[in-house]
Amino acid sequence: MFKFLSNVSIGRRLGLGFAVILLFSIITIIVSINRLNTVAAAAQELLDQPLATERLISDWYRNVRTSILRTVAGVKSSDPSVGVFFAEETISGSKLSSKFQKEVEPRMKSDKEKALFNAIGEARQAFLSGRESIAAFKKEGKLDESNRALEQKFLPASKAYIAAVEALLREQRRQIEVATTGIEEINTASRNLMIALGIIMLALGAVCSVLLSRSITRPLARAVDVAQRVAAGDLTSEVHNESRDETGQLLDALREMNGNLSHLVGGVRTSTDTMSVAAHEIAVGNADLSRRTESQASSLEETASTMEELTSTVKQNADNARQANQLVVSASGIAVK
Numbered sequence: 001m002f003k004f005l006s007n008v009s010i011g012r013r014l015g016l017g018f019a020v021i022l023l024f025s026i027i028t029i030i031v032s033i034n035r036l037n038t039v040a041a042a043a044q045e046l047l048d049q050p051l052a053t054e055r056l057i058s059d060w061y062r063n064v065r066t067s068i069l070r071t072v073a074g075v076k077s078s079d080p081s082v083g084v085f086f087a088e089e090t091i092s093g094s095k096l097s098s099k100f101q102k103e104v105e106p107r108m109k110s111d112k113e114k115a116l117f118n119a120i121g122e123a124r125q126a127f128l129s130g131r132e133s134i135a136a137f138k139k140e141g142k143l144d145e146s147n148r149a150l151e152q153k154f155l156p157a158s159k160a161y162i163a164a165v166e167a168l169l170r171e172q173r174r175q176i177e178v179a180t181t182g183i184e185e186i187n188t189a190s191r192n193l194m195i196a197l198g199i200i201m202l203a204l205g206a207v208c209s210v211l212l213s214r215s216i217t218r219p220l221a222r223a224v225d226v227a228q229r230v231a232a233g234d235l236t237s238e239v240h241n242e243s244r245d246e247t248g249q250l251l252d253a254l255r256e257m258n259g260n261l262s263h264l265v266g267g268v269r270t271s272t273d274t275m276s277v278a279a280h281e282i283a284v285g286n287a288d289l290s291r292r293t294e295s296q297a298s299s300l301e302e303t304a305s306t307m308e309e310l311t312s313t314v315k316q317n318a319d320n321a322r323q324a325n326q327l328v329v330s331a332s333g334i335a336v337k
Contacts, residue, residue: 014212017208017209017211017212020204020208021201021204021205021208024200024201024204025201027197028194028197028198028201031193031194031197032190032194032197035186035189035190035193035194036190038186038190039183039186039187039190042179042182042183042186043183045179049107049109049175049179050172050173050175050176050179051176052107053104053107053172054169054172054173054176056100056103056104056107057100057104057165057168057169057172058169059100060097060100060101060104060165061162061165061166061169063093063096063097063100064097064127064158064161064162064165065162066093067090067093067094067097068158068161068162070089070090070093071090071131071134071150071154071158072150072155074087074090074134074138075134075138075146075147075150075154076147090131094128097124101120101121101124104117104168105117112171113168113171116164116167116168116171117168119164119167120161120164120165120168122164123157123160123161123163123164124161126153126157126160126161127154127157127158127160127161129153129157130149130150130153130154130157130158131154133149133153133154134146134149134150134154137149230257230261
């Protein structure tokens with residue numbers, strides 16, 4: 001791995017490391033968004049299907065109970081105006097139940113839901129039949145028959161109707177619990193996945209940072225060691241380099257500098273030895289020249305002494321010549337005389 005990295009420039013190496021971390025971050029973000037969308041889709045499905053159906057059935061259930069109470073109140077009351085008062089509400093409640101039944105039917109997907117829904121339809125038919133019988137007896141003024149129909153036919157049909165609606169309501173609430181559990185499981189799995197991806201990203205970042213730092217600092221440490229040895233005057237160190245990045249180029253330059261300095265120092269040493277020999281020869285020549293100079297000085301002293309003697313003799317000769325000239329002049333004068 002280090003050998004592979006050593007053949008890549010530091011700039012590309014750093015760019016590659018950041019690109020890997022960035023790519024993994026993008027993957028983490030995409031996975032996170034996907035998991036969030038999954039949770040949102042599951043929540044939306046819960047709202048659109050079992051929860052919405054449960055609300056419709058709950059409203060249907062309340063309407064049925066209210067309709068039963070109105071019917072019972074109308075039968076039990078001896079006041080005819082009560083039945084007249086509840087008649088319009090009964091019709092409205094029946095229409096509302098029909099509306100709920102039509103809205104709930106398309107939402108029945110499973111076989112169990114369809115079976116429960118069909119049971120509600122059958123129970124509702126018995127419920128409506130019993131209510132119509134009560135209304136007919138009530139209209140004819142047959143109170144005993146009306147009460148008998150209430151006790152024997154309507155109330156059992158009402159209980160069956162309410163039980164059928166409650167069964168479908170329980171099924172929807174069970175589906176809501178299942179969907180809620182599924183959403184919680186998706187949420188837990190998403191959280192665990194995010195934690196795992198975060199740990200992997202941290203580990204990958206740590207590995208990339210260690211690899212990058214080592215691939216950069218180790219060659220630099222070798223280069224610093226070589227430079228310190230050169231600065232201390234040690235030119236015998238060998239530089240081994242297999243990388244082709246900037247630090248490898250630096251090590252190659254230090255190796256070339258070390259070799260050039262070795263050649264330069266060797267040349268200086270050779271020149272110094274030559275200069276030492278030449279200086280020795282010059283010293284020997286100077287000593288010989290000194291001896292010759294001393295010999296010539298002695299000769300010059302002897303010559304100077306001889307020249308002094310010669311000068312004295314010449315001076316004496318000059319004096320004698322001057323005396324002789326005087327004598328000649330005197331003799332000449334005497335001769336003239």
